[in-house]
Amino acid sequence: DIQMTQSPSSLSASVGDRVTITCRASQSIGNYLNWYQQKPGKAPKLLIYAPSTLQSGVPSRFSGRGSGTEFTLTISSLQPDDFATYYCQQTHRSPPTFGPGTKVDI
Amino acid sequence: EVQLLQSGAELKKPGESLKISCKCSGYRFPNDWIGWVRQMPGKGLEWMGIIYPGDSETRYSPSFEGQVTMSVDKSINTAYLHWSRLKASDTAMYYCARRTSAAASAFDVWGQGTLVTVSS
16 A cells, blocks of 8 residues: 655644644655645545645645656645645555544644 | 535444445446545554446455445446455445546545444
8 A cells, every 4th residue: 555644643723833744654655645634523625635635615725746756835824724634646556545643633 | 516415424333235335426437447445443543455346347455355245326326345254354434536637646535434343
């Protein structure tokens, strides 16, 4: 299986901060990288796919980039609604695998 | 509006069987894969497998092959996840989600989750 890692595993930030989360794959996955946001007690929500296309309805402060083995999710100006756990997922090779998550809190 | 509505929480004993459901609406059910994702308490997301409602083709993660069975009933636009003999380690939240080829095979719409608790 392709192993996904994320860094940091958690971070503390303030409203208005610029936040970047890194996701790395154990082998090249091309552009098959997606990002999800999960809030406590809620289902995950697709934010970005392939790896820079914003899902419909997702605010433009979220952006994704990268290719091959290294990818980033950036929140340009953190808002109160953004405090959550973020997961990357590769869909290049089966089984698709998720990263371990990055928790963003205050 | 695309919606996936999952069945309610379950409390079962080890060795019992269980089938949870995921009712899909707002799109052409046969045309998109439905996946299942496990989240154990306090842990991350695990991709279990996907099923294509059009012909019931299934693809399981090796970690879940033989442990669960996915199925669908096209007549009622519903996908199922079934255990024949539950174990305590099956205690988790289970999500169904629609996989879309239009978004790099990501899961673009998710159910609300079904909490399964297995305890004697």
